[in-house]
Amino acid sequence: MIKSEQRKATIAVLVDNEPGVLARVIGLFSGRGYNIDSLTVSEVDAAAHLSRITIVTSGTEMVITQIKAQLQRLVPVHRTSDLTVEGPYVERELALVKVSSSGETRVEALRIADIFRARAVDSTINSFVFEITGSLEKISAFVDLMRPLGLVDVSRTGVVAISRGPDPI
Amino acid sequence: MAxxxxTGSEILVKALVDQGVDVLFGYPGGAVLPIYDAIFQQNQLRHILVRQEGGAVHAAEGYARSTGKVGVVLVTSGxxxxxxVTGLTDALMDSIPVVCLTGQVATHLIGNDAFQEADTVGITRPCTKHNYLVKSIEDLARTIHEAFHVAKSGRPGPVVVDLPKDVMTALGSYLPPAKARHRSYNPQVKGDLSRIEQAVDLLxxxxKPLIYAGGGVINAGPAASQLLTNLADLTGAPTTLTLMGLGALPASHKNFVGMVGMHGSLEANMCMHDCDVMLCVGARFDDRVTGRLDxxxxxxxxxHIDIDASSINKNIAVDVPxxxxxxxxxxxxxxxxxxRQAKCDGKALASWWDEIxxxxxxxxxxxxxxxxxxxPQYALERLNAHLxxxxxxxxxxxxxxxQMWAxxxxxxxxxxxxxxxxxxGTMGYGLPAAMGVQVAHPDALCIDVAGEASILMNIQEMATLAQYxxxxxVFILNNxxxxxxRQWQxxxxxxxxxxxxxxxxxxxVKLAESFxxxxxxxxxxxxxxxxxxxxIATPSAVIVDVAVDPNExxxxxxxxxAAHNQITMSPDEQAVLDAASTDEGLALV
Incomplete structure (x- = not known):
């Protein structure tokens, strides 16, 4: 009856945008020993003071149900939704990738960036900053390809996600 | 208009009165001086001066648990x-409604390591149901009302409201309690009817049915205990209670099979192990109750009936939540x-009761x-006879x-x-808790059954007993x-x-006399x-030092x-104990 296989879950949490709300969510995860693979947060409705937190976590079915219930128990939490099981959804991440090289490697970096539809948002004579969006896997693949081509730094946003279709969450 | x-302090007092508060347990200090000044100038709130802030929280817990109202604490910053913190964690674990008002340094000093500054909302975040820092006088009244709502509704718990000193002296306007729904916090009280029908089918x-009820029934009010008793009568099911649930079904009720758990009765634990339908009401399958999970x-x-969805399927997977x-x-x-004019299978039930x-x-x-x-058991048996x-x-x-013998x-x-x-499991809980109960029930007989070690953890509250x-x-079983x-060792x-x-x-004896x-x-x-x-006949506070068998x-x-059927009955069964205790078990608390 209890499934013990681990699975990934992308959980969307709609919260009141008030001081300490992120600390509550993070404290819940660390205090109860849940994993956080990725966490993003930003205000989504300034007038209604609502923020949206997207958490990618992993655990057994029982643990993921617990995580949802524990989140829902927090007073400033309006709604939690496990997007992974509640129908189709879109998941994206944005990364800024800094590469420093010259000559043929520099041209190769630009060529690969073009294939990945990454945009150069900063350029010096010996460096680029690429902006890339896509799935986790796509960004990881891009970063791996940049490694031998002079990768200096990566800054990733973490995953944001939203359900497909006309309904909210 | 003017x-x-x-002032913030006056707004606070008015909000407390409007919330039906009649008593505060507290201890003054620099950051709360304006509040204490407002308390001095009114006579609707009674203040009980404890001797250490930890005692104030336990007193508020005792007050809350014996009245069903919210217990209120007022302490200074830092x-x-x-x-x-200990009392708040205790109230969180046992779902006791407490509002704890803490002083804080002035808002412009927050974060500067000011004298007696602590990050109270940060420290108490994991040990409260919710907490607030009131940064503006305009939020004060609403926040106090909300704190009471959160503390007592849903699964009750402690709520901290941190009150900077400048907010308490600022001028603002009062807002009465609002009837409006909370934006995000609206606990569900009615159960899903189709699930309830499934539950009735199963029962x-x-x-071999069993009702297993806990502290949630007490928290749901005396009516819930009466309904539990009615259900036990209707179904004829044996009923066991957790440590927190004692009193939810009268101990003299024919269906009561005693407390369940690590030191519960044989019949209660065997019923847990052998039953074919278990109705868990307001209990949470705690490790002290379940033993070995598999x-x-x-x-x-x-x-499983619970107001807190996170209690369901946390330790034990259930069929009908x-x-x-x-x-x-x-x-x-x-x-x-x-x-449905439902009836249990009388023959099956009779043979189940034969087993029990x-x-x-x-x-x-x-x-x-x-x-x-x-x-020690004899001392309590005699005490029980006198009561x-x-x-x-x-x-x-x-x-x-x-505690277990009690x-x-x-x-x-x-x-x-x-x-x-x-x-x-807070040593030092009992004396201040009894104090809080006695404040709420001045004419009742309030007894703290204590050990000689625990009692010393909050012994200073004897002075509070004297003052008020x-x-x-205090009935000390002194071993x-x-x-x-010692028993585990x-x-x-x-x-x-x-x-x-x-x-x-x-x-x-001298200690008692000195207080x-x-x-x-x-x-x-x-x-x-x-x-x-x-x-019992002495009209004042009493400490009874009962010298009991140290080896019991x-x-x-x-x-x-270990599992429920691996229960050890007596010292003669050391072999059973050895067989049941495992290395994994020893790693558990």
Whole structure:
């Protein structure tokens, strides 16, 4: 009856945008020993003071149900939704990738960036900053390809996600 | 316009009065001086000055648990707030509604390591149901009202409101409590009807039903306890209670099979193990109740009623989860049961009760009082005999062996008359809790059943008893050991009694007298009854120092990590204990 296989879950949490709300969510995860693979947060409705937190976590079915219930128990939490099981959804991440090289490697970096539809948002004579969006896997693949081509730094946003279709969450 | 401007402190007092508060447990200090000044100038709120802030929280817990109201604490910033952490955690674990008002340094000083500054909302975030820092006078009244709503509704718990000093002196306007729905926090009280019907189906077709009820029934109010009793009558099902649930079903009820868990009765634990349908009401499958999870009640279908969705499927997977307030759900179960004219299988039920009577006949709490030393169980059995027939008795306990014996040997006929620290197991809880109960029920007989080790953890509250003439009786079972620690060292650590002997104990009789209370001592079993009678008859606070057998252990016992049917009944069964205790079990608490 209890499934013990681990699975990934992308959980969307709609919260009141008030001081300490992120600390509550993070404290819940660390205090109860849940994993956080990725966490993003930003205000989504300034007038209604609502923020949206997207958490990618992993655990057994029982643990993921617990995580949802524990989140829902927090007073400033309006709604939690496990997007992974509640129908189709879109998941994206944005990364800024800094590469420093010259000559043929520099041209190769630009060529690969073009294939990945990454945009150069900063350029010096010996460096680029690429902006890339896509799935986790796509960004990881891009970063791996940049490694031998002079990768200096990566800054990733973490995953944001939203359900497909006309309904909210 | 100008005249309806009030100071923050005045707004706070008005909000508390509007919330029905009549008493605060607190301790003043720099950051709360404006609040104490406002308290000085009014007479609607009574302030009880405790002797350490930790005592204030436990007192508020005792007050809350014995009245069903919210207990209120007022302490200063920094150490005042940090001293509350244990009590807040205790209230969180046992779902006790408490509002704790903490002073804070002025808003412009926050974050500057000011004198007596602590990050109170940061420190108390994991040990409260919710907490607030009030940064503006305009948020004050609304926040206080919301704090009370959050503390008492849904699964109750402690709420901290941190109050910077400048907000308390600022001028603002008062807002009365609002009726509006909270933006995000709206706990579900009614259970899902289709699930309730499933539950009735299961119960009606059970051959070996069991009702297992806990502190949630007490929290749902006296009506819930009455409904639980009605359901036990209707179904004929044996009913067990957790430590926190004692009193939810009268101890004298024919269906009561005793407390469940590590030191629960044989019949209760065997019922848990062998039942085919388990109805869990307001309990949370705590590790002290379940024992080894993979051997927990292997053959039963489980129904779980809880107001907190996160309690469901946390430790044990259940078949029919029902989220809702116990009182509402029990009422609906009874309605459906009656409308269907459901009946249990009488023949099956009779043979189930035959089995139970077999276990009961083994008298798992038995002990032998012989010789010249008082057995702790005997002391409590006699105390219970003296309390029989009175309905104005409130019992609190500290934590350890005496707590388990009190749970085993004292009878609770009504809810809200038993205060104990269940989830957190806080030594030092009982005396301040009894104090809070006595404040709420000035004419009642409030007894703290204590151990000589626990009582010393909050002994300073004897001065509070003296100041407010609170006639609490402290009944110490003095075995000169941290008894439960000694018991585990004897069972599981080869009798190496590391740091568990209570050397240099005070003279409890003189100690009592120094606090203006009466001190009594007894070591002769023959004189025990007289001393108990004298304690009860004494109009002031009393400490009774009962010298008990230092070698007595709490039985029965299910070792940590063992199954319910691996229960050890008596010292003669050390072999059973050895077989049941495993390395994994020893790693558990």
């Amino acid at each position: 005249q309806d401007r009030m 150490p005042g707030a940090t001293n509350c 009606a077709n059970a051959k 051997a927990f009640s292997p053959g039963s279908k489980k129904i 029902i989220i809702g307030d116990c009182a509402y759900v029990l009422e609906d179960i009874i309605k459906v049961w009656k409308s 009577e077999g276990w009961r006949a083994r008298d798992s709490f038995k002990y032998t009082q012989s010789g010249e030393v008082i057995k 029989k027939g009175r309905d104005d008795v409130f019992i609190s306990t500290e934590v350890g062996q005496h 749970a085993q040997f004292l009878d609770f006929e009504k809810p809200n008359h038993w205060m104990t620290s269940g989830g957190l 003439r609170l006639p609490v009786k 000169r050991w941290m008894g439960m620690v 004897e069972f599981f650590f080869g009798g190496r009694y590391s740091e568990s002997y209570m050397d240099s104990l005070p003279d409890f 203006g209370a009466v001190g009594l001592r007894v070591s002769d079993p023959e004189k025990l009854d007289d001393v108990i009678a004298e304690m 252990n709490v039985y029965p016992m299910i070792p940590a990590g």
